[in-house]
Amino acid sequence: MFNRIVINTSSDISIEGSLFSGQTFRWRIIEEMPEYFINSINSIPIIIRQLKPDIFEAYYETETTTDSGLSELLIAYFQLDLSPENLFPEEFSRRYPEVCQKLENYLPLRVLRQDPFETLITFMCAQGIGMQIIRRQIEMISRVYGKERSVFFNGREVTLFSFPAAISLADADPEKLSRCTNNNRTRARNIITAARSLAQGKLDFEKLRDKSMPLEELRNELCKLGGIGFKIADCIALFGLGRMDAFPIDTHVKQYLGKWFGIGADIQSLTPAAYLKLDAEARKILNPCFAGYAGHILFHCWRCEEKRLRTC
DNA sequence: CCCCAGGCTTTTC
């Protein structure tokens, strides 16, 4: 049986947009009940649905946690405790009124506060391939190395898998894991090495959570891992370590920076030097403290409005 | 057979 709680938020949020804006690849729509989304957060199966712009409901198994515990978990997960005063600087709306008009519908997006290890692995799987294949990799990794959970909801059995712990992937066989990583063995090996670093304590996310650590230092620390460059390091910082100031730059971000703001329009490829330049320029028009948060909204708006890409 | 997909690593200047 599932218990139900209702979360009343202080402002409008977009559940669907937040779950499928690309920052997470593990949320699923329950078949034949498309208004319900399901995932395993911290190994707890959770089903959610938006009721109103500022209200959503969550279902969860009673024996796994208490009401208050789950409520806290979801508030943390959606960062409902965070409502930035100056997500965009005042000058931004004066300088870019057209962009602001487009952004209107995307402001209720939330940046999810996800597990750092899950974020690390999922974004390692997001290099140079399309969304569908990314999702497939994460699905397969969870299916093969995570724990199966079957839950009954509205008279229907729903099977889902938790994201594997670091130790599970640390012990994985490269050949077997590569079948989950689009047959990419280099990627499989990098994932195993990263998982071992974490399992052995060489990589310590609790230390990296220290907000006083400069972003550059954090980024360089993460880049020591094979298969991680600036972009993925910034994704881990933003989505996994709560660094709203981290501003990941990929091809889409590069595009909107050029088209909308005239930043780096002359830059051809996203070399490390170009990356740092774009990063610095973007911070001049965004609030540096929330550059990543704002960038996430810009990113999603760009993909949907200009590129007409689906988000899930 | 071509190009593309939410980059990273190695080689070369």
Next chain:
DNA sequence: GAAAAGCATGGG
């Protein structure tokens, strides 16, 4: 040091 080429893979 920093730009250019190479890389690895499936899908359309």
